[in-house]
Amino acid sequence: QEIKVISEIAHKLGVIARISIRVNPDIDAKTHPYITTGMKENKFGIDSKDIMDVFKTANELPNIDLIGIHSHIGSQITEVNPYIEAVKYLGDLIEKVEKLGINIRYINFGGGFGVQYKNILTHRYIPTEDDETTRYSPLGEHVESVLKMLSSYNKKLVIEPGRSLVANAGILVGKVLYTKQGELKKFIITDTGMNDLMRPCLYQAYHQVVPTALKDTGFETVDIVGPVCETSDFLATKRSIQVMNRGDRFAVLTTGAYGYSLSSNYNARLRPAEVLVDGDKHYLIREREKVEELHI
Ligand SMILES: Cc1ncc(COP(=O)(O)O)c(C=O)c1O
Missing domain, CATH: 3.20.20.10 (Alanine racemase)
Structure with a gap:
């Protein structure tokens, strides 16, 4: 046809x-x-x-x-x-x-x-x-x-x-908002999630998550989740990682492909800024979205 x-x-x-x-x-x-x-x-x-x-x-x-x-x-x-x-x-x-x-x-x-x-x-x-x-x-x-x-x-x-x-040219940087010790597991609740990186929720994709400041805290097993109202809003589940606390930053690796291009404004979430890093220089190549843009 x-x-x-x-x-x-x-x-x-x-x-x-x-x-x-x-x-x-x-x-x-x-x-x-x-x-x-x-x-x-x-x-x-x-x-x-x-x-x-x-x-x-x-x-x-x-x-x-x-x-x-x-x-x-x-x-x-x-x-x-x-x-x-x-x-x-x-x-x-x-x-x-x-x-x-x-x-x-x-x-x-x-x-x-x-x-x-x-x-x-x-x-x-x-x-x-x-x-x-x-x-x-x-x-x-x-x-x-x-x-x-x-x-x-x-x-x-x-x-x-x-x-x-x-894929390996991009990382997604996020921040820990809160931690929650549930009865069955510990959650690391972050300011980035399925609207910024859909792959884990869409097809259980695995991305390495690395704290930006490495410390000798030992490892604990956690679910690293986003702030969106979906149970599938996770970046990583049952993940072994150093102890992370409110305010800590982390990088989700290998997000250069099917990352920003699959992102959305779901839950009225604003897409993050994009920064190009070239050696020791960096350039803001896309501004963080603003609420006003969302409601136009
Ligand atoms: C027709 C076609 N070609 C190429 C690609 C790129 O695939 P990949 O990113 O896995 O190399 C896609 C991705 O969906 C596609 O649909």
Whole structure:
């Protein structure tokens, strides 16, 4: 349906639309279900059973130039194998599609390259975190492994890295508002939460939390929570960390991707300022939001 809409719009504008078709290769990217995008049960891409019909239809539409094949199988993928499978799938598909006389010029195998979230900072006053991922394949390794396979197809390769470029360039700094010793656990209640960083609440994402002033207090296990009226408003649960008190500051690490971009004004909360740090210089690149802006 969408290709027909694109063709109609292109016709009205008097242009030819160059498009790629996103396919769903039904490959398990072995990541969190909410960020898996290339399996049959996911909404993204054209399923194998329909793919040839869709290519034929697209090729016959007057204002469409079908130039590429695209797949994006998920996010925070730490292994190379799912990409190799995806590229094999795309390669086989290209052979079939080109038999229809369609000249595919681009292969786009999406983004999704995973980054390290645990043990980013290590110190004797910071507990070592259990990490089930023993090795994070670097971006270059992902690309290199599929480049070899793709070279025989003589196509332009497109990738769409997001997280792997920016995740570890950002931190979220917060302050402890209160501490509360519950009957079952201790809560560290902070001035930042799910509206600033949605990932823990959205898909139980893990971010390392590190006090900005490290002290030899020993470790205690706490839930680090925000001030929003949702039980899922947490930054970390069952987290071992140095003893933190009212007024202490801390940094939530690896928040450069899917951090500010997923933030909201939920609960009439104002988004924080953004500060760019370059060596020993820093620049305010986005002002803290003001109440007046919220109610406009
Ligand atoms: C089509 C597509 N390409 C690329 C990306 C970027 O993914 P990542 O940040 O995991 O590299 C996304 C993220 O949702 C996407 O939907």
